Amino acid sequence: DGGITQSPKYLFRKEGQNVTLSCEQNLNHDAMYWYRQDPGQGLRLIYYSQIVNDFQKGDIAEGYSVSREKKESFPLTVTSAQKNPTAFYLCASSESGGAYEQFFGPGTRLTVL
Amino acid sequence: KNQVEQSPQSLIILEGKNCTLQCNYTVSPFSNLRWYKQDTGRGPVSLTIMTFSENTKSNGRYTATLDADTKQSSLHITASQLSDSASYICVVSARPNTNAGKSTFGDGTTLTVKP
Numbered sequence: 357d358g359g360i361t362q363s364p365k366y367l368f369r370k371e372g373q374n375v376t377l378s379c380e381q382n383l384n385h386d387a388m389y390w391y392r393q394d395p396g397q398g399l400r401l402i403y404y405s406q407i408v409n410d411f412q413k414g415d416i417a418e419g420y421s422v423s424r425e426k427k428e429s430f431p432l433t434v435t436s437a438q439k440n441p442t443a444f445y446l447c448a449s450s451e452s453g454g455a456y457e458q459f460f461g462p463g464t465r466l467t468v469l
Numbered sequence: 470k471n472q473v474e475q476s477p478q479s480l481i482i483l484e485g486k487n488c489t490l491q492c493n494y495t496v497s498p499f500s501n502l503r504w505y506k507q508d509t510g511r512g513p514v515s516l517t518i519m520t521f522s523e524n525t526k527s528n529g530r531y532t533a534t535l536d537a538d539t540k541q542s543s544l545h546i547t548a549s550q551l552s553d554s555a556s557y558i559c560v561v562s563a564r565p566n567t568n569a570g571k572s573t574f575g576d577g578t579t580l581t582v583k584p
Contacts, residue, residue: 360512398558398576399513446512457503458560458572460512 359383360461362447367466369434369441377432377464379447388430389448389458392416399446405430406452434466442468471496473561475575483583486549490578492542492559504533504544505558507577513558516544549582556580 360381369375381388387406391399401414405424419438424430430449434441444465448458473494482488494502501520505513517526517533519542525534530547546553559575 396579399574444510448512456562457515457518460505460514462512463510465510 360447360449360459362445362461362464364464365462367464369466369468371468372436374433374435375466377434377445377447377466379430379432379461381428381430381447381449381459381461383449383459384427385449385459386427386452387450387456388424389450390414390420390422390430390432391446391448393444393446393463402432402445441466471561471563471573473559473573473575475557475559475578477578478576479579479581481581481583482549484549484551488546488549488580490544490546490557490559490580492544492561492575494540494542494559494561494573496540496561496563496573498564499537499540500562500564502533502535502542503560503562503572504531504542505560507556507558509555516557546580549580551582551584554580554582 363378389404390402393399400416402420403422405411408427411422411424421433444463446463447461450456450458476491503518504516507513516528516531519526519535521537532545535542556577556579558577560572562572
Protein backbone atom coordinates (compact mmCIF):
# COMPACT_ATOMS: atom_id res chain seq x y z
CA ASP A 357 0.00 0.00 0.00
CA GLY A 358 1.32 3.42 -0.97
CA GLY A 359 0.72 6.31 1.36
CA ILE A 360 1.81 8.45 4.24
CA THR A 361 2.07 7.24 7.80
CA GLN A 362 2.32 9.30 10.95
CA SER A 363 3.11 8.08 14.41
CA PRO A 364 2.05 8.10 17.07
CA LYS A 365 -1.65 8.88 16.62
CA TYR A 366 -1.87 10.39 20.10
CA LEU A 367 1.02 11.93 22.02
CA PHE A 368 1.19 13.42 25.48
CA ARG A 369 4.00 15.63 26.63
CA LYS A 370 4.92 17.41 29.80
CA GLU A 371 5.71 21.08 29.66
CA GLY A 372 9.38 21.73 28.95
CA GLN A 373 9.96 18.52 27.02
CA ASN A 374 10.86 18.21 23.37
CA VAL A 375 8.93 15.64 21.33
CA THR A 376 9.39 14.29 17.82
CA LEU A 377 6.55 13.38 15.46
CA SER A 378 7.24 10.85 12.75
CA CYS A 379 6.19 11.11 9.09
CA GLU A 380 7.05 8.51 6.46
CA GLN A 381 5.92 8.25 2.82
CA ASN A 382 6.43 5.56 0.18
CA LEU A 383 4.95 7.54 -2.71
CA ASN A 384 8.40 8.56 -3.97
CA HIS A 385 7.39 12.20 -3.56
CA ASP A 386 10.05 14.89 -3.53
CA ALA A 387 8.17 17.43 -1.40
CA MET A 388 6.95 17.01 2.16
CA TYR A 389 5.09 19.36 4.51
CA TRP A 390 4.06 19.81 8.13
CA TYR A 391 0.85 21.58 9.10
CA ARG A 392 -0.74 22.49 12.40
CA GLN A 393 -4.51 22.54 12.88
CA ASP A 394 -6.24 24.00 15.92
CA PRO A 395 -9.88 23.22 16.76
CA GLY A 396 -12.27 24.80 14.26
CA GLN A 397 -9.44 26.41 12.32
CA GLY A 398 -7.68 25.90 9.02
CA LEU A 399 -4.30 24.34 8.35
CA ARG A 400 -1.20 26.44 8.93
CA LEU A 401 2.14 25.58 7.36
CA ILE A 402 5.01 24.93 9.78
CA TYR A 403 7.85 23.71 7.54
CA TYR A 404 8.23 22.25 4.07
CA SER A 405 10.94 20.46 2.15
CA GLN A 406 11.20 20.23 -1.63
CA ILE A 407 14.25 17.99 -1.70
CA VAL A 408 16.44 15.90 0.59
CA ASN A 409 18.70 17.92 2.88
CA ASP A 410 16.78 21.12 2.25
CA PHE A 411 13.78 22.67 4.01
CA GLN A 412 12.16 26.07 4.45
CA LYS A 413 10.16 27.74 7.20
CA GLY A 414 6.46 28.11 6.76
CA ASP A 415 4.15 30.63 8.40
CA ILE A 416 4.50 29.41 12.00
CA ALA A 417 7.96 27.80 12.30
CA GLU A 418 8.91 29.27 15.68
CA GLY A 419 9.36 26.55 18.31
CA TYR A 420 9.60 23.76 15.74
CA SER A 421 12.48 22.05 13.92
CA VAL A 422 12.70 19.49 11.11
CA SER A 423 15.20 17.38 9.23
CA ARG A 424 15.14 15.74 5.79
CA GLU A 425 17.95 13.21 5.69
CA LYS A 426 15.99 10.71 3.60
CA LYS A 427 13.47 11.23 0.81
CA GLU A 428 10.81 9.17 2.56
CA SER A 429 11.11 10.71 6.03
CA PHE A 430 10.39 14.19 7.42
CA PRO A 431 10.27 14.20 11.24
CA LEU A 432 9.03 17.23 13.15
CA THR A 433 10.37 18.16 16.59
CA VAL A 434 8.19 20.29 18.83
CA THR A 435 10.56 22.05 21.18
CA SER A 436 9.98 23.52 24.61
CA ALA A 437 10.17 26.94 22.94
CA GLN A 438 6.74 26.36 21.36
CA LYS A 439 4.42 28.15 23.77
CA ASN A 440 1.17 26.49 22.83
CA PRO A 441 1.96 23.11 21.26
CA THR A 442 -1.35 21.33 21.91
CA ALA A 443 -2.81 20.79 18.42
CA PHE A 444 -3.46 18.34 15.60
CA TYR A 445 -0.39 17.91 13.37
CA LEU A 446 -0.67 16.81 9.76
CA CYS A 447 2.10 15.70 7.42
CA ALA A 448 1.68 15.77 3.64
CA SER A 449 3.69 15.02 0.52
CA SER A 450 3.50 15.91 -3.16
CA GLU A 451 5.37 15.13 -6.36
CA SER A 452 7.17 18.45 -6.37
CA GLY A 453 6.35 21.95 -5.18
CA GLY A 454 3.18 23.24 -3.58
CA ALA A 455 1.22 23.51 -6.81
CA TYR A 456 0.91 19.75 -7.01
CA GLU A 457 -1.74 17.73 -5.21
CA GLN A 458 -0.77 17.04 -1.61
CA PHE A 459 -1.51 13.71 0.02
CA PHE A 460 -2.03 13.82 3.77
CA GLY A 461 -1.25 11.42 6.57
CA PRO A 462 -3.76 10.52 9.32
CA GLY A 463 -2.37 13.09 11.76
CA THR A 464 -0.94 13.15 15.27
CA ARG A 465 -2.81 14.75 18.14
CA LEU A 466 -0.35 16.28 20.60
CA THR A 467 -1.49 17.23 24.08
CA VAL A 468 0.71 19.06 26.57
CA LEU A 469 -0.08 18.18 30.17
CA LYS B 470 -1.20 38.75 -0.31
CA ASN B 471 -2.60 35.40 -1.42
CA GLN B 472 -5.88 34.61 0.29
CA VAL B 473 -8.61 31.98 0.12
CA GLU B 474 -11.99 32.68 1.70
CA GLN B 475 -14.67 30.05 2.14
CA SER B 476 -18.33 30.46 2.90
CA PRO B 477 -20.38 29.64 4.77
CA GLN B 478 -18.27 28.82 7.82
CA SER B 479 -20.73 26.10 8.77
CA LEU B 480 -23.83 24.55 7.27
CA ILE B 481 -26.50 22.15 8.48
CA ILE B 482 -28.70 20.28 5.99
CA LEU B 483 -31.07 17.32 6.03
CA GLU B 484 -30.05 14.01 4.55
CA GLY B 485 -30.92 13.78 0.87
CA LYS B 486 -30.75 17.52 0.25
CA ASN B 487 -28.24 19.29 -2.00
CA CYS B 488 -25.86 22.03 -0.94
CA THR B 489 -23.22 24.34 -2.40
CA LEU B 490 -20.06 25.57 -0.75
CA GLN B 491 -18.19 28.65 -1.95
CA CYS B 492 -14.51 29.53 -2.33
CA ASN B 493 -13.12 32.92 -3.39
CA TYR B 494 -9.40 33.43 -3.90
CA THR B 495 -6.82 36.06 -4.75
CA VAL B 496 -3.89 33.71 -5.48
CA SER B 497 -1.84 34.80 -8.48
CA PRO B 498 -0.54 33.55 -10.87
CA PHE B 499 -3.06 30.77 -10.63
CA SER B 500 -1.99 27.15 -11.07
CA ASN B 501 -4.75 24.95 -9.67
CA LEU B 502 -7.57 24.73 -7.16
CA ARG B 503 -8.25 21.68 -5.05
CA TRP B 504 -11.13 20.68 -2.79
CA TYR B 505 -10.45 18.36 0.14
CA LYS B 506 -12.77 16.57 2.54
CA GLN B 507 -11.58 16.22 6.14
CA ASP B 508 -13.42 13.96 8.55
CA THR B 509 -13.07 14.84 12.22
CA GLY B 510 -9.70 13.73 13.58
CA ARG B 511 -8.45 12.52 10.18
CA GLY B 512 -6.23 13.87 7.43
CA PRO B 513 -7.80 15.68 4.43
CA VAL B 514 -8.60 13.61 1.36
CA SER B 515 -8.61 15.09 -2.13
CA LEU B 516 -11.98 15.37 -3.91
CA THR B 517 -11.15 17.35 -7.06
CA ILE B 518 -8.34 19.29 -8.65
CA MET B 519 -8.88 21.87 -11.40
CA THR B 520 -6.47 23.83 -13.54
CA PHE B 521 -7.05 27.14 -15.32
CA SER B 522 -8.63 25.56 -18.39
CA GLU B 523 -11.15 23.43 -16.48
CA ASN B 524 -14.44 24.91 -15.32
CA THR B 525 -16.12 21.82 -13.90
CA LYS B 526 -15.06 18.48 -12.48
CA SER B 527 -17.06 15.75 -10.84
CA ASN B 528 -16.25 13.01 -8.36
CA GLY B 529 -19.38 10.96 -7.70
CA ARG B 530 -21.91 13.18 -5.92
CA TYR B 531 -19.36 16.01 -5.67
CA THR B 532 -19.13 18.58 -8.48
CA ALA B 533 -16.66 21.45 -8.40
CA THR B 534 -16.83 24.49 -10.63
CA LEU B 535 -14.21 27.11 -11.34
CA ASP B 536 -14.56 30.63 -12.73
CA ALA B 537 -11.00 31.84 -13.24
CA ASP B 538 -12.18 35.27 -14.35
CA THR B 539 -14.00 36.03 -11.11
CA LYS B 540 -11.64 33.84 -9.06
CA GLN B 541 -14.46 31.83 -7.58
CA SER B 542 -15.09 28.13 -7.11
CA SER B 543 -17.98 26.15 -5.73
CA LEU B 544 -18.42 22.60 -4.51
CA HIS B 545 -21.88 21.16 -5.03
CA ILE B 546 -22.94 18.06 -3.10
CA THR B 547 -25.91 16.17 -4.47
CA ALA B 548 -28.26 13.95 -2.47
CA SER B 549 -26.30 14.37 0.75
CA GLN B 550 -25.56 11.43 3.03
CA LEU B 551 -24.73 11.30 6.73
CA SER B 552 -21.15 10.39 5.77
CA ASP B 553 -20.81 13.75 4.01
CA SER B 554 -20.60 15.39 7.44
CA ALA B 555 -17.07 16.80 7.44
CA SER B 556 -14.99 19.91 6.87
CA TYR B 557 -14.46 20.87 3.22
CA ILE B 558 -11.27 22.74 2.48
CA CYS B 559 -10.46 24.81 -0.61
CA VAL B 560 -6.76 25.03 -1.51
CA VAL B 561 -5.33 27.27 -4.24
CA SER B 562 -1.79 27.07 -5.59
CA ALA B 563 0.32 29.47 -7.57
CA ARG B 564 2.43 28.27 -10.47
CA PRO B 565 5.36 26.06 -9.42
CA ASN B 566 8.09 28.59 -10.03
CA THR B 567 6.56 31.18 -7.76
CA ASN B 568 5.91 30.86 -4.05
CA ALA B 569 7.24 27.36 -4.44
CA GLY B 570 6.24 24.78 -1.88
CA LYS B 571 3.32 26.74 -0.48
CA SER B 572 -0.35 26.43 -1.23
CA THR B 573 -2.94 28.77 0.28
CA PHE B 574 -5.57 27.02 2.37
CA GLY B 575 -9.04 28.23 3.20
CA ASP B 576 -10.36 27.79 6.74
CA GLY B 577 -12.92 25.26 5.55
CA THR B 578 -16.70 24.88 5.69
CA THR B 579 -18.05 22.50 8.31
CA LEU B 580 -20.98 20.55 6.91
CA THR B 581 -23.38 18.64 9.16
CA VAL B 582 -25.90 16.32 7.55
CA LYS B 583 -28.78 15.38 9.82
CA PRO B 584 -31.17 12.45 9.39
